[in-house]
Amino acid sequence: MDILAVSNVSKYYGGLAANSEVTCRIREGEIVSLIGPNGAGKTTLFNLISGMEKTDCGTIEYAGRDIGGMEPPEIARLGLVRTFQQTKIFRDVKVKEAVMIGRHIHDRTGFLGALLSSRSARSERRSGSEKVSEILTFLGMSFQAESVARNLAYGDQKLLGIAISLGVEPKLLLLDEPAAGLNIQESARLMEIIRKIRDKGITIGLVEHNMKLVMDISDRVLVLNYGKLIAEGTPGQVRKDPGVIEAYLGKSGNA
Amino acid sequence: MRRAGLVGAISATGLALLLPLALTQPYLQHLLVASVINGILAVSLGIVIGFLGELSLAHGAFYGIGAYTSALLAKNFGVPFFLALPAGTLGAALTGFLIGIPALRLSGHYFAIATLGFQGIVILLITNLVEITRGPMGLSGIPAPGGINLFGGGISFQTKTGFYCLSLAVLLVTLWFTYNLMRSKFGQGFIAIREDPLLAASVGIRTKRYRLLAFCVSAAFAGAAGSLYAHYTLFISPDSFNLGESVYIATMVIIGGMGTISGPLVGAVLLTTLPEMLRVAGGLQFVLYGLIAMIVVIFMPKGIVGMAALYLRGQRDARIPAPGTTPGE
Numbered sequence: 001m002d003i004l005a006v007s008n009v010s011k012y013y014g015g016l017a018a019n020s021e022v023t024c025r026i027r028e029g030e031i032v033s034l035i036g037p038n039g040a041g042k043t044t045l046f047n048l049i050s051g052m053e054k055t056d057c058g059t060i061e062y063a064g065r066d067i068g069g070m071e072p073p074e075i076a077r078l079g080l081v082r083t084f085q086q087t088k089i090f091r092d093v094k095v096k097e098a099v100m101i102g103r104h105i106h107d108r109t110g111f112l113g114a115l116l117s118s119r120s121a122r123s124e125r126r127s128g129s130e131k132v133s134e135i136l137t138f139l140g141m142s143f144q145a146e147s148v149a150r151n152l153a154y155g156d157q158k159l160l161g162i163a164i165s166l167g168v169e170p171k172l173l174l175l176d177e178p179a180a181g182l183n184i185q186e187s188a189r190l191m192e193i194i195r196k197i198r199d200k201g202i203t204i205g206l207v208e209h210n211m212k213l214v215m216d217i218s219d220r221v222l223v224l225n226y227g228k229l230i231a232e233g234t235p236g237q238v239r240k241d242p243g244v245i246e247a248y249l250g251k252s253g254n255a
Numbered sequence: 256m257r258r259a260g261l262v263g264a265i266s267a268t269g270l271a272l273l274l275p276l277a278l279t280q281p282y283l284q285h286l287l288v289a290s291v292i293n294g295i296l297a298v299s300l301g302i303v304i305g306f307l308g309e310l311s312l313a314h315g316a317f318y319g320i321g322a323y324t325s326a327l328l329a330k331n332f333g334v335p336f337f338l339a340l341p342a343g344t345l346g347a348a349l350t351g352f353l354i355g356i357p358a359l360r361l362s363g364h365y366f367a368i369a370t371l372g373f374q375g376i377v378i379l380l381i382t383n384l385v386e387i388t389r390g391p392m393g394l395s396g397i398p399a400p401g402g403i404n405l406f407g408g409g410i411s412f413q414t415k416t417g418f419y420c421l422s423l424a425v426l427l428v429t430l431w432f433t434y435n436l437m438r439s440k441f442g443q444g445f446i447a448i449r450e451d452p453l454l455a456a457s458v459g460i461r462t463k464r465y466r467l468l469a470f471c472v473s474a475a476f477a478g479a480a481g482s483l484y485a486h487y488t489l490f491i492s493p494d495s496f497n498l499g500e501s502v503y504i505a506t507m508v509i510i511g512g513m514g515t516i517s518g519p520l521v522g523a524v525l526l527t528t529l530p531e532m533l534r535v536a537g538g539l540q541f542v543l544y545g546l547i548a549m550i551v552v553i554f555m556p557k558g559i560v561g562m563a564a565l566y567l568r569g570q571r572d573a574r575i576p577a578p579g580t581t582p583g584e
Contacts, residue, residue, distance in 0.1 A: 076459035114439030
C-alpha cells in the first residue's frame with residue numbers, strides 16, 4: 001500500500017523549476033532514497049511534502065489523505081515527520097528534554113491541568129519520560145540523557161535530531177542528509193539505526209549523498225535532476241541507468 | 256531534588272512573611288509591597304522574554320489595563336476587590352489575545368516594535384478617554400480591599416503589612432502557576448519555539464497558538480499586578496504604566512536572568528530596593544545604580560541567577576567525570 005503519493009508536483013522559484021511534475025510513491029514499510037546532484041530539488045520536495053513550502057501545482061497524498069496546503073504541525077500530527085539537512089536540535093535544553101519536546105503531541109495534558117500540575121498531568125509526564133528513555137536506549141544515547149544538546153559532538157547532534165523526530169512516533173520519517181559530515185564508523189552506525197527504525201514499522205524516505213549508504217540500504221531509489229524525476233528502481237537498476245550516469249558524470253563520447 | 260526545591264520555597268515564603276516584622280518603618284514596608292508587585296510583573300514578562308524568546312515592550316500597558324479595569328469596576332460599580340482582581344486579570348488577558356493575533360505574526364525586532372506601538376496606543380487611550388479614566392488627572396478614590404473574616408478573626412488589607420501578605424499570596428500563585436506551566440508540555444513548547452520554530456512545528460507544536468498562549472498568560476499576570484497596584488495606592492494615572500515602566504520591567508527580567516523563573520524575581524527585588532540601598536552614596540545614588548546595571552549586563556549576560564547557576568554547575572561538574580571520559584566510551 002502506498003503511504004505517500006506525490007502526483008505531478010511542481011514548484012517554481014521565479015523562472016526556476018525546483019520541482020517539475022514530480023510523480024512518485026512510497027510504499028508502507030520500505031526505505032526509499034531520493035538522490036540527485038546538488039540543486040536537483042531533493043530538499044524542495046521534502047519541504048513540499050512536510051508542508052514547509054506550498055506546491056504550485058500537483059497533489060500530495062499521505063495515507064490516502066490530501067495534505068497539500070496543510071500546516072507543518074498538522075502534517076506532523078498525522079505521523080509524517082521530517083528531519084533537516086542543517087542539524088536542527090533544541091540547543092539549550094538537555095538531551096532528554098529535547099526528545100520529550102519531540103513527544104509533544106502525545107502528551108494529553110490540558111491547560112488547567114498543566115497550571116495546577118494535576119495528577120493526570122504528572123502521570124502524562126512520567127509516561128512521557130519513560131518513552132524518552134526507550135528512544136534514547138534504542139539509539140544508544142542513554143548515557144547522554146543529561147547532557148545539554150549543544151555540547152554534543154556533531155555526529156551525536158545529528159542522532160539527537162533523529163531521536164527528537166522518533167519522539168513524534170512517525171509512520172513515515174523523512175531524513176534529509178542524515179549522514180552528511182559523518183565519518184565512516186558513524187555512517188555505518190547510522191545505517192544500522194535506519195534499518196532498526198524501519199524494522200519497527202516506520203517507513204523511511206531518505207535524501208542522501210553518501211552512495212554507499214544509499215545503495216546498501218534502499219529498497220528503491222528515485223533520481224532527481226533539474227527538478228525532474230529521471231529514474232526510479234532498485235539500487236542495482238538505478239546504478240546501471242544511462243540517464244543517471246549522465247546526470248552524475250556527464251555525457252560520454254563526443255564531449 | 257524536588258523535595259529540596261520545596262523546602263527552599265517554603266522557607267523563602269516563611270522568610271518573606273517575617274520581613275514586615277523586621278522592617279517596621281512604613282517606607283520600608285512600602286518597598287516590600289512594591290517589590291512583590293514588581294516581582295509579579297517581572298516573572299510574567301519573563302515568560303515572553305525568557306521562555307518564548309520575544310521582547311515585549313507592552314507589559315506596562317497590560318499592567319495598566321488590569322489596574323484601570325479593576326479600579327473602575329470597584330469605584331463605579333462597587334465590585335468588591337476579590338472580584339475586581341480576577342476581572343482585571345481577565346481584561347488584560349483578553350487584550351493580550353486581541354493584540355497578540357496581529358503582533359505575533361511578527362517576531363524578533365518587528366514584534367518588539369509592534370508591542371511598542373500597542374503600548375503607545377493604550378497610554379493615549381487612557382489619557383484621552385477623560386470621561387471614563389479622568390485622563391492625565393488620574394483616577395482617585397479607588398476603594399481599598401475590604402478585610403476578610405477567618406475563623407472569627409478579621410484580616411485587614413488596609414494596613415501595609417496586610418496588603419503585603421495579600422500581594423505575596425498573588426505572587427506565590429503566579430510563581431506556582433508559572434513553575435507548573437513551564438514543566439508542562441505548554442512551557443516546553445514555548446522553549447521549543449524559542450530554540451527553533453521550524454523544528455518545533457515539524458514535531459507537531461502548533462507554534463502560532465502557543466505563542467499566543469504565552470503572550471496571554473503573561474498579560475493576565477500583569478493585569479493581576481495592576482489590580483493590586485490600583486487597590487494599594489488608591490490612585491492611578493497613565494504615568495505609572497507608560498513605556499518607561501515597560502522598559503523598567505524588561506530590565507528586571509534581563510538583569511535577573513532570562514529563561515529562569517527565579518531570575519526575574521531577583522531582578523525585580525533588586526531594582527526596586529537598590530536605589531534605597533544606594534541612598535548612602537548621596538548624590539552618586541543614580542550614577543551607581545546605572546553603573547551596577549551596566550556591569551551586570553556586560554559581565555553577566557545570563558543575568559544574576561544565570562551566572563549563579565553557571566557557577567554552581569561548575570562546582571558540581573568538578574566532581575563528576577569530564578565529558579569524553581564517560582565510562583563505557
